[in-house]
Amino acid sequence: MTRTKRATSHKTPQAGKKRRPAKRGAPYHHGSLREAMLRAAESILEQDGIRGLTLRAAAREAGVSHAAPKNHFGDVKGLLSDLAAVGFARFRAVMEAHIRESDPAPTRLEAIGRGYVTFARTHPDLFLLMFRSERLDFTRPALQSAADAALDVLAGTVRAVRDEPMQATLTLPQAAQMVVAWSLVHGFTMLLLDNRLKQLIARFAGWRRRDGVPSRDFERRTPKNLDYFAGRSRSGWANRSRSPAARQARRKH
Secondary structure (H helix, E strand, O other): OOOOOOOOOOOOOOOOOEEEEOOOOOOOOOOOOOHHHHHHHHHHHHHHOOOHHOOHHHHHHHOOOOOOOOHHHHHHHHHHHHHHHHHHHHHHHHHHOOOOOOOOOOHHHHHHHHHHHHHHOOHHHHHHOOOOOOHHHOOOHHHHHHHHHHHHHHHHHHHHHHOOOOOOOHHHHHHHHHHHHHHHHHHHHHHHOOOOOOHHHHHOOOHHOOOOOOOOHHHHHHHHHHHHOOOOOOOOOHHHHHHHHHHHHHHHH
């Protein structure tokens, strides 16, 4: 999807931390080296952060020679790009899992927002990697295809909200509304991952449980309460975002 540069991963190797021993489990079958390397890379990303993820470290984790992965990935940027492609495929699946096709389009758009936040909270390091353009090669077909497919989830729903037909390319108003929706949910997600919302949450007793832990209700309600995310702002965005035919029908009533 986007190619926004982010700060370095939250996780940094701890001082004096012992290097994890190489895994020497069951040997991989012919043709499964790529999958084994991607699993190893994700494991390292979750435990050591992006700084600890190198081609050698992933090969060590997978229990293969240091030279073996080069035929599949070329370099560490290739490995990170293919891992990000896996992330975008999961990302799309999570967003789609939150959607009920029987719901009206604005409700489906809100559901995408909840899926967006859910994925980021479940896979924070993978999510951050997916939006680090300086570490990824978006010319790789696997990454480009997976990122575009994830973007299509939002694009299709925005068209439905606007009551406009599917087309091969976005119109300028469609793209503008996508930017508004995406910016809001992505910005909220990054604030959440960076723990920048704790101070705000602490000011509202209703957002905390009795044991003092922040309530998840806040996270569940926020995409719904972002009026612009559903294109229904009181400032008039809803009328501007509808197709001309829909606006004319509205005026008749």
